Amino acid sequence: MIKLLTTVAAATFCAAAIAGPKEEALEVLHQWTKAFAESDVDGITKLYATDALFMGTGSKTLVTKPAEIRTYFEQALFSNRPRGATLGEHSIVVLSDTAVLVTGLDTVTGVRDGQSFSNSGRVTFVLAPRADGWRIIHFHRSAMPR
Numbered sequence: 001m002i003k004l005l006t007t008v009a010a011a012t013f014c015a016a017a018i019a020g021p022k023e024e025a026l027e028v029l030h031q032w033t034k035a036f037a038e039s040d041v042d043g044i045t046k047l048y049a050t051d052a053l054f055m056g057t058g059s060k061t062l063v064t065k066p067a068e069i070r071t072y073f074e075q076a077l078f079s080n081r082p083r084g085a086t087l088g089e090h091s092i093v094v095l096s097d098t099a100v101l102v103t104g105l106d107t108v109t110g111v112r113d114g115q116s117f118s119n120s121g122r123v124t125f126v127l128a129p130r131a132d133g134w135r136i137i138h139f140h141r142s143a144m145p146r
Helices: 002-018 021-037 041-045 066-077
Strands: 048-055 084-096 099-112 115-130 133-143
Touching: 021 041, 021 084, 021 099, 021 115, 021 133, 041 066, 048 066, 048 115
Parallel strands: 048 133
Antiparallel strands: 084 099, 099 115, 115 133
């Protein structure tokens, strides 16, 4: 039993030691996608830093306050359910040990008036570590040009 616990502890420590900025950022994006699909406003908003800059597809102004990000997602996620978001073709640039840029193409899905819809877009995330873990410090999404 002690040998098993030691092996599990060592494996956990090694896995944590292997994770770098890229892996940390991708984990946040995985959590973001999950929260979006579950219409989990608390889950998605906690992934943003308190000083995040936010420009969603429907944003008409630059959003700079956590309460405004929350309001955006309350409006976006509580309609047209079930919702979904997938990151398609993308590129990740580790800018430093404390900043990761992810940009690419995504697809947002939902159901409106009983009909499924799918909207393609362009998305950029910048992630950085904060006291409570890696967080999104910049977000921009725009609709795909026609």
